[in-house]
Amino acid sequence: xxxxxGVVAQEVLDEVNGAEVREEHxxxxxxxxxxxxxxxxxxxLRILYQMVLIRRLEEKAAESYSLGKIGGFCxxxxxxxxxxxxxxxxxxxxxxxxxSYREHGHAxxxxxxxxxxxxxxxxxxxxxxxxxxxxxxxxxxxVNFLGGHAIVGGQIPLATGVxxxxxxxxxxxxxxxxxxxxxxxxxxxxxxxxxAQLYKLPCIYICENNQYxxxxxxxxxxxxxxxxxxxCAYDVASEFVDGxxxxxxxxxxxxxxxxxxxxxxxxxxxxxxxRFMGHSMSDPGNYRxxxxxxxxxxxxxxxxxxASLKEKKLLDDQALAxxxxxxxxxxxxxxxxxxxxxxxxxxxxxxxxxANQ
Amino acid sequence: xxxxxxxxxxxxxxxxxxxxxENVFLMGEEVAAYQGAYKVSRGLLQEFGDKRVIDSxxxxxxxxGLGVGAAMVGxxxxxxxxTFNFSILATDxxxxxxxxxxxxxxxxxxxxxxxxxxxxxxxxxxxxxxxAIESWYAHFxxxxxxxxxxxxxxxxxxxxxxxDDNPVIFIEQERxxxxxxxxxxxxxxxxxxGVAEVKREGTDATxxxxxxxxxxxxxxxxxxxxxxxxxxxxxxxxxxxxDIDTIIESVRKTNRVVVAEESHPFCGxxxxxxxxxxxxxxxxxxxxxxxxxxxxAPTPYAKNLENLAIPDVQRxxxxxxxxxxxx
Ligand SMILES: Cc1ncc(C[n+]2csc(CCOP(=O)(O)OP(=O)(O)O)c2C)c(N)n1
Ligand SMILES: [Mg+2]
Numbered sequence: 001x002x003x004x005x006g007v008v009a010q011e012v013l014d015e016v017n018g019a020e021v022r023e024e025h026x027x028x029x030x031x032x033x034x035x036x037x038x039x040x041x042x043x044x045l046r047i048l049y050q051m052v053l054i055r056r057l058e059e060k061a062a063e064s065y066s067l068g069k070i071g072g073f074c075x076x077x078x079x080x081x082x083x084x085x086x087x088x089x090x091x092x093x094x095x096x097x098x099x100s101y102r103e104h105g106h107a108x109x110x111x112x113x114x115x116x117x118x119x120x121x122x123x124x125x126x127x128x129x130x131x132x133x134x135x136x137x138x139x140x141x142x143v144n145f146l147g148g149h150a151i152v153g154g155q156i157p158l159a160t161g162v163x164x165x166x167x168x169x170x171x172x173x174x175x176x177x178x179x180x181x182x183x184x185x186x187x188x189x190x191x192x193x194x195x196a197q198l199y200k201l202p203c204i205y206i207c208e209n210n211q212y213x214x215x216x217x218x219x220x221x222x223x224x225x226x227x228x229x230x231x232c233a234y235d236v237a238s239e240f241v242d243g244x245x246x247x248x249x250x251x252x253x254x255x256x257x258x259x260x261x262x263x264x265x266x267x268x269x270x271x272x273x274x275r276f277m278g279h280s281m282s283d284p285g286n287y288r289x290x291x292x293x294x295x296x297x298x299x300x301x302x303x304x305x306x307a308s309l310k311e312k313k314l315l316d317d318q319a320l321a322x323x324x325x326x327x328x329x330x331x332x333x334x335x336x337x338x339x340x341x342x343x344x345x346x347x348x349x350x351x352x353x354x355a356n357q
Numbered sequence: 358x359x360x361x362x363x364x365x366x367x368x369x370x371x372x373x374x375x376x377x378x379e380n381v382f383l384m385g386e387e388v389a390a391y392q393g394a395y396k397v398s399r400g401l402l403q404e405f406g407d408k409r410v411i412d413s414x415x416x417x418x419x420x421x422g423l424g425v426g427a428a429m430v431g432x433x434x435x436x437x438x439x440t441f442n443f444s445i446l447a448t449d450x451x452x453x454x455x456x457x458x459x460x461x462x463x464x465x466x467x468x469x470x471x472x473x474x475x476x477x478x479x480x481x482x483x484x485x486x487x488x489a490i491e492s493w494y495a496h497f498x499x500x501x502x503x504x505x506x507x508x509x510x511x512x513x514x515x516x517x518x519x520x521d522d523n524p525v526i527f528i529e530q531e532r533x534x535x536x537x538x539x540x541x542x543x544x545x546x547x548x549x550x551g552v553a554e555v556k557r558e559g560t561d562a563t564x565x566x567x568x569x570x571x572x573x574x575x576x577x578x579x580x581x582x583x584x585x586x587x588x589x590x591x592x593x594x595x596x597x598x599x600d601i602d603t604i605i606e607s608v609r610k611t612n613r614v615v616v617a618e619e620s621h622p623f624c625g626x627x628x629x630x631x632x633x634x635x636x637x638x639x640x641x642x643x644x645x646x647x648x649x650x651x652x653x654a655p656t657p658y659a660k661n662l663e664n665l666a667i668p669d670v671q672r673x674x675x676x677x678x679x680x681x682x683x684x
Binding site: 096098127128129130131132133137139140141146147149151154156157158159160161162163164165166168169187188191192194195198199351352353354355356 | 382408411413414416418419420421422423424425426427428429430431432434449450453454458459460461462463464465466467469498499501522523
């Protein structure tokens with residue numbers, strides 16, 4: 001790999017050294033604060049709106065789950081909203097997204113309507129996957145949202161192939177692939193990064209490091225815990241990012257998108273985050289202390305972002321109340337849509353098994 | 358018509374389809390520069406370039422998944438496994454991704470992809486390199502499974518598989534690449550998936566055989582003819598969807614059935630065919646269906662043991678004589 005691409009990768013790789021990266025990152029954060037004013041206010045408010053919408057929609061989903069209206073596994077994204085929202089805000093509408101089963105946030109941020117997301121959780125015909133996928137398998141071809149995948153790491157080779165197709169066709173579309181840190185231990189991750197750099201594919205691998213795979217902490221499962229460093233093994237560019245800072249996520253993704261679009265090169269972003277809820281609705285979460293959770297809740301991404309918007313006088317209490325009100329209306333409407341949407345017809349059991357049948 | 362080996366017939370199918378549709382590409386281990394581990398892709402790199410004929414690292418799960426992702430957004434990958442033994446590493450992507458994508462996306466994402474390569478028994482390569490795993494794939498709705506037994510079938514079926522909008526598992530018998538036969542040179546020559554062919558007509562017993570078992574069944578039928586037993590040989594060609602109608606039609610005529618297969622008997626395709634015959638044609642049977650399968654043991658290395666592990670003409674003859682109550 002001795003092309004211009006390799007040079008870029010090397011530069012970034014040189015930065016990837018634990019403490020140094022973090023120090024640099026703090027600096028960058030200061031710069032971001034300054035740049036916030038430069039970012040168009042509408043964009044900033046849309047980012048806030050999306051994060052709040054995802055949060056409230058999931059709070060509502062949790063309620064419906066407890067009432068037995070949503071079944072199966074339901075993995076909430078609460079605490080991690082800044083990752084999906086920040087990253088997807090750096091994309092064009094025709095770019096592709098693939099992710100894991102913890103994907104309500106990504107689906108909303110990519111533009112699937114809250115109605116169709118909620119209806120899918122309810123297993124209704126009006127859901128974005130016609131009720132056949134459920135919480136873990138949201139899909140929408142109209143917004144290039146290529147799923148929710150429930151085999152840990154399974155979406156990583158798929159995303160690599162989607163990026164391969166963009167390059168094959170000569171489009172400049174970029175593919176974003178999200179996965180948890182536990183997926184990094186799967187062969188699929190390593191096989192994909194190797195191929196992505198080998199074939200020079202416009203794929204951005206986003207590891208949402210929430211520090212737990214179900215009940216197993218990162219420390220108990222990973223020999224080298226600095227995920228971003230793993231990119232070195234494949235000569236892939238990488239960055240470590242604070243996932244509680246939505247603008248930091250946005251900017252890191254923008255850099256990766258530029259690399260993918262202009263140079264057809266992959267990037268690995270390790271975005272450090274935390275999930276405030278259990279692994280899924282059925283997880284009592286005994287493996288973490290209350291103190292640990294509270295420590296991260298102080299850095300709740302919505303709280304942080306709201307505070308800095310207020311500080312910069314881009315948001316006041318009234319505007320925030322209006323936003324909450326608007327979100328509440330949408331969530332209520334989504335629940336109504338889901339409740340009223342019919343169940344899939346029994347014949348649907350046997351449709352969509354084969355194409356053209 | 359031209360006389361071609363199975364290998365060249367497959368090569369021609371890929372070449373023609375790659376000319377026909379630029380979304381078709383071939384990826385796998387050693388398919389490009391090395392010209393194919395079994396030379397099935399000979400010349401394709403030179404003809405289509407390295408954009409469309411791509412050497413992959415030894416990373417079966419990875420490149421199988423890459424293919425599925427590319428197919429989701431409209432390319433038509435041919436993913437070659439050096440042998441189907443190694444497809445076992447890719448089963449997650451084949452079964453959990455390819456087979457289910459259309460369904461769980463509520464019909465939004467089809468996966469037009471062919472996974473192909475040699476499978477079944479080879480010569481003295483022991484347990485990990487000599488096995489028939491079609492029943493694994495045939496088990497799953499969403500996949501199609503094809504196993505040709507002649508060069509003509511190989512070409513016609515592979516062309517259909519490439520044009521099909523569904524994931525197709527295309528298993529070429531490793532021992533049969535050198536087999537020769539007449540093959541149409543018409544670029545529009547295809548054979549539909551899911552249609553069996555009666556390879557030999559007969560009246561006294563039906564032998565259902567696929568892949569390597571077809572030439573053996575035909576030989577057995579020749580022998581049996583001399584012994585006064587007229588055998589019909591039915592080759593399903595596609596395991597899923599299975600053309601059970603053609604099989605049943607034959608059973609109604611002969612009333613006696615032997616299913617010959619290389620794979621292990623337990624939970625095998627032969628078991629499925631036997632069950633379906635019982636369900637659809639019980640009243641037409643004059644004897645229980647007999648299976649002639651590979652033995653219920655891993656394939657051994659030693660030549661004498663290997664010969665015992667895989668069905669041969671004699672075992673097929675014996676089974677037919679048994680269902681005909683001749684012995
Ligand atoms: C191959 C596979 N093994 C096990 C599971 C069960 N499982 C589901 S999620 C999960 C933990 C994954 O953690 P991580 O990748 O960090 O993602 P997170 O849930 O934290 O978002 C496990 C073990 C699975 N779905 N797939
Ligand atoms: Mg995790």
